[in-house]
Amino acid sequence: MSSDPGEPARRALERARQSIQKIHQAAIRHRDPSLHEIADEMSEVALILGHDAGPVQDWRPCPVCGAEPGSHCIQRPGHEMVNGMHPERSRL
Template identity: 40%
Template sequence: MQINIDEPDATEQFWAGMREAAAAAARHRDYGLYEAIVKIGKSALAQGVELVPSGGLFLWCPVCSAQTGQRCINTPGHPLNETRLHAERIELAEKAMSGEVPLPKPFG
């Protein structure tokens, strides 16, 4: 399989693969796999790969408590955006991946 890193949806494909791995980590409650995913994600960001909004799937949601790999659910006062993740979860992911805040535990 050959991947063209210049193709328009290469970033989304990368993060889609990372989301699939995060879902597997959550399904098997595999902390080692989750930590490897975080390392890969941080390395990609350091090399200029853009973090897509769905990157919030790598963390639990502080609003609805959706686990790693799960989509958010609607809660009163916290509407879901077009990515089906709460804005607070997306913001937490951006801050955690940039190192502004420590990574929260991936599984409840």
């Protein structure tokens, strides 16, 4: 048994992050944008409650270059990229 009182909460948060990622993966697999919207709503609620729901940029379409969820961004003139993605893609 762990002596860390915060451990159960961290495990629960990690399970929630994994669940959100699974929803995004299902959205890609089934080509269902409504599943991405649901996962984004869950991420927003987590942020409001003070929790980071994990990286979302891989699971949403890019508003700059149109890269589909699950694919990499494409360089566009006049738009900077950070770690291979447009910063606009990671904003909720």
